[in-house]
Amino acid sequence: MSKKEFAEVIYESNQGIATITLNRPAKINSLTYQMHADLRSALDLVEQDPAIRVVLITGAGRGFCAGQDLADPATSLDDLSDTLEKNYNVLVRRMANLKQPIIAAVNGVAAGAGANLALGADLTLMGKKAVMTQAFVRIGLLPDAGGTWLLPRRVGLQKALGLAMTGETITGEEAERMGLIWKAIDDESLMAEAEKLAQHLANLPALALAEMKQAIRAAFTNTLDQQLDVERDAQVRLGKTKDFKEGIEAFLEKRPAKFIGE
Missing domain, CATH: 1.10.12.10 (Lyase 2-enoyl-coa Hydratase, Chain  A, domain 2)
Structure with missing residues (x-):
């Protein structure tokens, strides 16, 4: 087993499974320039280690990821193309092209870009009482981090537009019912089930x-x-x-x- 702690992400590898934990619990793991850099470094470690078969992403503390930290001093709100091109689009493409399957274990809140980070995984698990929202409309934006591509492919046009336009908050159970995620799990069993799934995949070809x-x-x-x-x-x-x-x-x-x- 090995472990590396970056400034805002923890990387652990064990028995073919790389666990990447978003680690800003006081800010519900909201995304910053630093966290994006740490995520890129963690994915570098995955790509450099031939023993890694599966990647598991989760959040520290009471939530998965509250989305972009709008107070991050390194993020320009005057030109959003900067953070999208340098951070989010790079991350979404790397996750899609990574050869290993990615599991997201959504504990607590997944909002905005944090929701789409979770949905960008190959298999998304949520606690039954965990919540997800496309919060972009509340600040006058549209879903990014792959959201406009992911949503209609998961749930169809009407549901995708409904989730995006209303910013409605849904639970893990509701997300499973509409086909947005793979499974909703009892909250207290979420990580155990996510690790069990990761180990199962790690044993497959x-x-x-x-x-x-x-x-x-x-x-x-x-x-x-x-x-x-x-x-x-x-x-x-x-x-x-x-x-x-x-x-x-x-x-x-x-x-x-x-x-x-x-």
Whole structure:
């Protein structure tokens, strides 16, 4: 097990799982220039460590992330393109392109960009009583950090517009019912269930999960013919892996497979 504490993020790795904890609990982990820099450094560590199979993101204290810290002195409110281009857009793209699956465990509040950080994960878990809101409309903005892309793909046009335009606050249970997240978990069991899911994914064939992540994301913009080609090409690559051979042998021998990520 290893641990590194940045100024506003904690990074821990253990048994193939990298846990990234947003660590400004007094400010409900609201995002600053420093936190973005720390997140980039944490993702660097993930990319540099071949042993990491899964990434788990959560927040310290009573909430996941309250969104952008509007009082951050390093953030210009006169030109929002600066923080979007240098911070949020970089983060969203890196999460989408990371080969490892990302799990978000939403404890407490996830608001604004914090909500979309959680939704940008491949699998989002929320406490049943945790809350999420697209708070942008309250300050005269539209959802960013990928929000306008994520929302309609998760819940459809009407729900996406409703969440964005009203800024309504929904619970984890409501988010699960509308298909916005993967699962709502009893709040006291959230981290245990998130870690259990992370360990389950860490034991699966890593190359297959990486191909799934990219192929399913590509499906939103591909035609059926294009997507069939994506599936074919990915399947050819996976069919040449040691994990595919192990999976077949384990199936025929009626035993659990032992995947090595190769």
